[in-house]
Amino acid sequence: xxxxxxxxxRVICKSGTSVxxxxxxxxxxxxxxxxxxxxPKQSLMLMATSNEGSKATYEQGVEKDKFLINHASLTLSTxxxxxxxxxxxxxxxxxxxxxxTGVGYTFGSGTRLTVV
Amino acid sequence: xxxxxxxxxxxSVQEGRISILNCDYTNSMFDYFLWYxxxxxxxxxxxxxxxxxxxxxxxxxxxxxxxKSAKHLSLHIVPSQPGDSAVYFxxxxxxxxxxxxxxxxxxxxxxP
Numbered sequence: 001x002x003x004x005x006x007x008x009x010r011v012i013c014k015s016g017t018s019v020x021x022x023x024x025x026x027x028x029x030x031x032x033x034x035x036x037x038x039x040p041k042q043s044l045m046l047m048a049t050s051n052e053g054s055k056a057t058y059e060q061g062v063e064k065d066k067f068l069i070n071h072a073s074l075t076l077s078t079x080x081x082x083x084x085x086x087x088x089x090x091x092x093x094x095x096x097x098x099x100x101t102g103v104g105y106t107f108g109s110g111t112r113l114t115v116v
Numbered sequence: 117x118x119x120x121x122x123x124x125x126x127x128s129v130q131e132g133r134i135s136i137l138n139c140d141y142t143n144s145m146f147d148y149f150l151w152y153x154x155x156x157x158x159x160x161x162x163x164x165x166x167x168x169x170x171x172x173x174x175x176x177x178x179x180x181x182x183x184k185s186a187k188h189l190s191l192h193i194v195p196s197q198p199g200d201s202a203v204y205f206x207x208x209x210x211x212x213x214x215x216x217x218x219x220x221x222x223x224x225x226x227x228p
Contacts, residue, residue, distance in 0.1 A: 004159075006159070009157075010157075032214055034214075034215070034216070036218075041125075041221075042220065042221075043118075043205070043218045043219060043220040043221060044160070044205065044218045045218075046215055046216070046217075049214065049215060091157070093159050093160070095159075095216075097214065105150075105162065105216065106162075107152075107159035107160045107161070108159050109158050109159045110157060110158060110159045112157060
Protein backbone atom coordinates (compact mmCIF):
# COMPACT_ATOMS: atom_id res chain seq x y z
CA UNK A 1 0.00 0.00 0.00
CA UNK A 2 0.86 3.66 -0.09
CA UNK A 3 3.56 4.76 2.34
CA UNK A 4 4.41 8.20 3.59
CA UNK A 5 7.73 8.64 5.33
CA UNK A 6 8.10 11.51 7.75
CA UNK A 7 11.27 12.47 9.57
CA UNK A 8 12.64 13.21 11.96
CA UNK A 9 10.31 11.35 14.29
CA ARG A 10 11.53 13.37 17.22
CA VAL A 11 13.50 16.60 17.47
CA ILE A 12 14.56 18.87 20.28
CA CYS A 13 15.74 22.34 19.40
CA LYS A 14 16.67 25.52 21.16
CA SER A 15 14.34 28.47 21.22
CA GLY A 16 15.00 30.80 18.29
CA THR A 17 16.32 28.14 15.94
CA SER A 18 14.57 26.65 12.90
CA VAL A 19 13.57 23.06 12.35
CA UNK A 20 12.76 21.32 9.08
CA UNK A 21 10.42 18.34 8.89
CA UNK A 22 10.28 16.22 5.73
CA UNK A 23 7.37 14.27 4.36
CA UNK A 24 7.93 11.88 1.47
CA UNK A 25 5.53 9.69 -0.45
CA UNK A 26 7.56 6.58 -1.14
CA UNK A 27 5.62 4.70 -3.78
CA UNK A 28 3.16 7.17 -5.22
CA UNK A 29 3.03 10.71 -6.45
CA UNK A 30 1.24 12.97 -4.03
CA UNK A 31 -0.52 15.81 -5.76
CA UNK A 32 -1.54 17.24 -2.44
CA UNK A 33 0.05 17.11 0.97
CA UNK A 34 -1.41 18.30 4.24
CA UNK A 35 0.26 19.35 7.44
CA UNK A 36 -1.46 18.86 10.78
CA UNK A 37 -0.62 19.74 14.31
CA UNK A 38 -1.83 17.91 17.38
CA UNK A 39 -1.64 19.14 20.93
CA PRO A 40 -1.92 16.59 23.73
CA LYS A 41 -5.39 15.08 24.01
CA GLN A 42 -6.69 17.26 21.21
CA SER A 43 -7.74 16.77 17.63
CA LEU A 44 -5.53 16.94 14.58
CA MET A 45 -5.73 20.51 13.39
CA LEU A 46 -5.04 21.20 9.75
CA MET A 47 -2.34 23.81 9.35
CA ALA A 48 -1.95 24.03 5.60
CA THR A 49 -2.52 22.33 2.27
CA SER A 50 0.23 22.20 -0.28
CA ASN A 51 0.07 21.33 -3.94
CA GLU A 52 3.19 20.51 -5.90
CA GLY A 53 4.73 23.56 -7.48
CA SER A 54 2.41 26.11 -5.94
CA LYS A 55 2.19 28.08 -2.73
CA ALA A 56 0.65 26.42 0.28
CA THR A 57 -2.79 27.41 1.47
CA TYR A 58 -2.77 28.10 5.19
CA GLU A 59 -5.67 27.71 7.56
CA GLN A 60 -6.91 30.70 9.45
CA GLY A 61 -4.72 31.55 12.40
CA VAL A 62 -1.63 29.76 11.08
CA GLU A 63 1.32 32.09 10.52
CA LYS A 64 2.70 31.37 7.08
CA ASP A 65 5.94 33.21 7.81
CA LYS A 66 6.51 31.00 10.81
CA PHE A 67 5.52 27.69 9.28
CA LEU A 68 7.16 27.59 5.87
CA ILE A 69 5.89 24.86 3.58
CA ASN A 70 7.61 23.81 0.40
CA HIS A 71 6.20 21.19 -1.96
CA ALA A 72 8.96 21.08 -4.54
CA SER A 73 8.14 17.72 -6.07
CA LEU A 74 5.35 15.18 -6.24
CA THR A 75 7.03 13.10 -3.57
CA LEU A 76 8.37 15.65 -1.11
CA SER A 77 6.94 18.36 1.08
CA THR A 78 8.77 20.10 3.89
CA UNK A 79 7.57 22.09 6.87
CA UNK A 80 10.06 24.48 8.44
CA UNK A 81 9.26 25.92 11.84
CA UNK A 82 11.18 29.17 11.91
CA UNK A 83 12.39 30.89 15.07
CA UNK A 84 10.82 28.18 17.16
CA UNK A 85 9.47 28.93 20.60
CA UNK A 86 8.34 26.60 23.38
CA UNK A 87 4.70 27.12 22.42
CA UNK A 88 5.51 25.55 19.04
CA UNK A 89 6.23 22.28 20.81
CA UNK A 90 3.72 19.84 19.41
CA UNK A 91 3.19 16.73 17.33
CA UNK A 92 3.27 17.49 13.61
CA UNK A 93 1.84 15.05 11.08
CA UNK A 94 1.76 15.14 7.31
CA UNK A 95 -0.55 13.32 4.98
CA UNK A 96 -0.56 12.83 1.25
CA UNK A 97 -3.18 12.04 -1.33
CA UNK A 98 -3.46 11.60 -5.04
CA UNK A 99 -7.19 11.55 -5.40
CA UNK A 100 -8.32 14.97 -4.28
CA THR A 101 -11.72 13.72 -3.24
CA GLY A 102 -11.19 13.17 0.46
CA VAL A 103 -10.27 9.53 0.05
CA GLY A 104 -6.95 7.81 -0.21
CA TYR A 105 -5.14 9.77 2.46
CA THR A 106 -1.95 8.29 3.84
CA PHE A 107 -0.42 9.72 6.97
CA GLY A 108 3.17 9.97 7.99
CA SER A 109 4.27 8.72 11.39
CA GLY A 110 4.52 12.20 12.85
CA THR A 111 7.25 14.37 14.36
CA ARG A 112 7.40 15.27 18.02
CA LEU A 113 8.93 18.75 18.26
CA THR A 114 10.15 19.99 21.61
CA VAL A 115 11.49 23.52 21.82
CA VAL A 116 13.56 24.25 24.91
CA UNK B 117 -16.01 26.00 15.70
CA UNK B 118 -15.73 22.23 16.07
CA UNK B 119 -17.57 20.87 13.04
CA UNK B 120 -16.88 17.26 13.93
CA UNK B 121 -17.35 16.19 17.50
CA UNK B 122 -16.66 13.07 19.47
CA UNK B 123 -18.31 13.67 22.80
CA UNK B 124 -16.82 10.71 24.60
CA UNK B 125 -13.13 11.30 25.29
CA UNK B 126 -12.72 7.75 26.54
CA UNK B 127 -14.42 4.38 26.48
CA SER B 128 -13.62 1.07 28.17
CA VAL B 129 -14.97 -2.19 26.83
CA GLN B 130 -14.50 -5.78 27.88
CA GLU B 131 -12.62 -7.98 25.44
CA GLY B 132 -14.99 -9.83 23.15
CA ARG B 133 -17.82 -7.33 23.56
CA ILE B 134 -18.90 -4.65 21.11
CA SER B 135 -17.24 -1.23 21.10
CA ILE B 136 -19.36 1.64 19.81
CA LEU B 137 -17.70 4.95 19.09
CA ASN B 138 -19.82 7.94 18.19
CA CYS B 139 -19.27 11.03 16.10
CA ASP B 140 -21.50 14.02 15.34
CA TYR B 141 -21.05 16.68 12.71
CA THR B 142 -22.62 20.03 12.02
CA ASN B 143 -21.64 20.83 8.44
CA SER B 144 -24.32 19.46 6.10
CA MET B 145 -21.90 19.70 3.19
CA PHE B 146 -19.88 16.77 4.49
CA ASP B 147 -20.50 13.76 2.31
CA TYR B 148 -17.60 11.47 3.08
CA PHE B 149 -16.63 10.19 6.48
CA LEU B 150 -13.63 8.25 7.67
CA TRP B 151 -12.46 6.57 10.84
CA TYR B 152 -8.81 6.48 11.85
CA UNK B 153 -6.99 4.65 14.59
CA UNK B 154 -4.01 6.27 16.23
CA UNK B 155 -1.39 5.04 18.63
CA UNK B 156 0.70 7.50 20.67
CA UNK B 157 3.51 9.18 18.73
CA UNK B 158 2.34 7.65 15.45
CA UNK B 159 0.34 8.91 12.51
CA UNK B 160 -3.31 7.89 12.09
CA UNK B 161 -4.10 4.66 10.29
CA UNK B 162 -7.16 4.47 8.08
CA UNK B 163 -9.81 2.01 9.24
CA UNK B 164 -13.01 2.41 7.29
CA UNK B 165 -14.99 5.03 5.43
CA UNK B 166 -18.52 5.71 4.29
CA UNK B 167 -20.05 7.87 1.63
CA UNK B 168 -23.25 9.78 2.27
CA UNK B 169 -25.07 7.70 -0.34
CA UNK B 170 -24.86 4.73 2.03
CA UNK B 171 -25.95 4.27 5.60
CA UNK B 172 -23.75 1.32 6.44
CA UNK B 173 -20.35 0.00 5.48
CA UNK B 174 -18.75 -3.13 6.81
CA UNK B 175 -15.17 -4.38 6.77
CA UNK B 176 -14.42 -7.40 8.90
CA UNK B 177 -14.90 -6.53 12.55
CA UNK B 178 -15.54 -2.88 11.75
CA UNK B 179 -18.88 -1.42 10.73
CA UNK B 180 -19.66 2.23 10.27
CA UNK B 181 -23.23 3.52 10.38
CA UNK B 182 -24.29 6.89 9.06
CA UNK B 183 -27.48 8.71 10.01
CA LYS B 184 -27.58 11.75 7.77
CA SER B 185 -30.73 13.24 9.23
CA ALA B 186 -29.17 13.21 12.68
CA LYS B 187 -25.71 14.12 11.35
CA HIS B 188 -24.35 11.23 13.31
CA LEU B 189 -22.08 8.33 12.59
CA SER B 190 -20.83 5.48 14.67
CA LEU B 191 -18.11 2.88 14.47
CA HIS B 192 -18.85 -0.59 15.77
CA ILE B 193 -16.04 -3.00 16.55
CA VAL B 194 -17.05 -6.55 17.29
CA PRO B 195 -15.61 -8.54 18.86
CA SER B 196 -13.28 -6.08 20.57
CA GLN B 197 -9.69 -7.20 20.95
CA PRO B 198 -6.85 -5.88 23.16
CA GLY B 199 -5.04 -4.63 20.06
CA ASP B 200 -7.96 -2.31 19.41
CA SER B 201 -6.90 -0.15 22.34
CA ALA B 202 -6.00 3.20 20.75
CA VAL B 203 -7.41 6.63 20.06
CA TYR B 204 -10.04 6.70 17.34
CA PHE B 205 -10.73 9.76 15.25
CA UNK B 206 -13.60 10.34 12.92
CA UNK B 207 -13.02 12.71 10.03
CA UNK B 208 -15.18 14.28 7.36
CA UNK B 209 -14.79 15.89 4.00
CA UNK B 210 -16.92 16.86 1.02
CA UNK B 211 -16.60 16.50 -2.71
CA UNK B 212 -14.39 19.17 -4.17
CA UNK B 213 -12.67 19.85 -0.85
CA UNK B 214 -9.63 17.73 -0.11
CA UNK B 215 -9.36 18.78 3.50
CA UNK B 216 -10.25 16.43 6.30
CA UNK B 217 -11.87 17.82 9.41
CA UNK B 218 -11.12 15.66 12.42
CA UNK B 219 -13.06 15.04 15.58
CA UNK B 220 -11.40 15.30 18.96
CA UNK B 221 -10.86 11.59 19.33
CA UNK B 222 -12.03 8.84 21.69
CA UNK B 223 -9.55 6.75 23.63
CA UNK B 224 -10.72 3.15 23.53
CA UNK B 225 -9.40 0.75 26.13
CA UNK B 226 -10.16 -2.95 25.78
CA UNK B 227 -10.10 -4.73 29.09
CA PRO B 228 -8.82 -8.33 28.88
